[in-house]
Amino acid sequence: xxxxxxxxxxxxxxxxxxxxxxxxxxxxxxxxxxxxxxxxxxxxxxxxxxxxxxxxxxxxxxxxxxxxxxxxxxxxxxxxxxxxxxxxxxxxxxxxxxxxxxxxxxxxxxxxxxxxxxxxxxxxxxxxxxxxxxxxxxxxxxxxxxxxxxxxxxxxxxxxxxxxxxxxxxxxxxxxxxxxxxxxxxxxxxxxxxxxxxxxxxxxxxxxxxxxxxxxxxxxxxxxxxxxxxxxxxxxxxxxxxxxxxxxxxxxxxxxxxxxxxxxxxxxxxxxxxxxxxxxxxxxxxxxxxxxxxxxx
Numbered sequence: 001x002x003x004x005x006x007x008x009x010x011x012x013x014x015x016x017x018x019x020x021x022x023x024x025x026x027x028x029x030x031x032x033x034x035x036x037x038x039x040x041x042x043x044x045x046x047x048x049x050x051x052x053x054x055x056x057x058x059x060x061x062x063x064x065x066x067x068x069x070x071x072x073x074x075x076x077x078x079x080x081x082x083x084x085x086x087x088x089x090x091x092x093x094x095x096x097x098x099x100x101x102x103x104x105x106x107x108x109x110x111x112x113x114x115x116x117x118x119x120x121x122x123x124x125x126x127x128x129x130x131x132x133x134x135x136x137x138x139x140x141x142x143x144x145x146x147x148x149x150x151x152x153x154x155x156x157x158x159x160x161x162x163x164x165x166x167x168x169x170x171x172x173x174x175x176x177x178x179x180x181x182x183x184x185x186x187x188x189x190x191x192x193x194x195x196x197x198x199x200x201x202x203x204x205x206x207x208x209x210x211x212x213x214x215x216x217x218x219x220x221x222x223x224x225x226x227x228x229x230x231x232x233x234x235x236x237x238x239x240x241x242x243x244x245x246x247x248x249x250x251x252x253x254x255x256x257x258x259x260x261x262x263x264x265x266x267x268x269x270x271x272x273x274x275x276x277x278x279x280x281x282x283x284x285x286x287x288x289x290x291x292x293x294x295x296x297x
Contacts, residue, residue: 015042017145018081018169019204031201034079034143044144048111051092052076052138055124061135061165064293065255066184066222072163073121073131075112076138077147082167083201084190085266086230092139114147118154125160133161133183142170145178152181168209169202175212176219184222186257187213191227191234192243199233214250226257226295229281231273237284244285244292253290258282260296 012023015030022030024037029045036045056074058067078092112120117134124131134155136148141164152162161183168187189209190200197205216223225247229235247254258281260273278294285292 032081032143074135079143080140090265114151135163137165179219224255244288248288255291
């Protein structure tokens with residue numbers, strides 16, 4: 001639990017969104033850089049702030065087996081509750097805020113309300129191929145949980161679909177409350193050991209993400225799973241065998257995306273994951289799963 005108070009004397013509020021459980025004094029940010037203490041509560045600091053907006057092919061999420069050939073309006077915000085040295089979207093995910101009174105370095109972006117985003121999604125549906133809904137993606141969208149929830153309600157009311165791209169690092173109660181609004185999700189399973197999740201600053205990360213994958217599948221959400229394979233860190237055949245075996249115990253038809261990692265952000269001293277490693281791990285995963293795909297080759 002992260003206790004962020006000035007001198008430890010001011011009143012603070014607890015954030016119940018993810019296992020970090022940040023306890024924040026007024027004016028102090030959580031480790032995600034997206035939630036702040038305000039009037040004795042923890043709230044999203046930038047509700048409706050959009051860092052990225054694009055009409056993407058659904059396959060880019062990546063979702064390989066959900067409405068193939070369609071497009072979806074994709075929206076990103078700011079902040080993330082993990083700290084991955086290899087982050088591909090560090091400019092919007094890591095905001096220069098590691099908890100405390102020093103706020104995020106940048107608040108650049110356009111503010112859009114849930115009704116405005118819903119209207120944009122409906123307008124994009126008139127194009128060919130038409131937009132099927134709204135995807136919450138690019139950064140970790142669930143650090144602004146309230147915005148995702150409010151948009152998702154309106155998107156469903158408009159007869160469109162909600163897609164979530166997430167690291168899955170969320171407490172059970174808010175996750176379960178959201179599942180009824182989701183049609184499809186790609187969930188990162190970063191690795192299959194807790195020590196690996198510890199390097200991402202994710203206490204209880206493995207069991208949290210495993211539980212949330214299982215709950216989403218049980219709720220009838222179309223789920224695909226992505227593992228970014230990092231050379232020398234999560235690329236052992238034994239670990240992949242355990243990961244794929246567990247995922248098959250949930251549902252062996254769940255697509256697993258194995259993605260190649262390239263040097264970026266703080267991890268520039270490590271080579272790109274060899275394509276041969278991905279192919280070898282895919283062969284291991286296919287002993288258990290029906291659908292294993294390779295990405296970034």
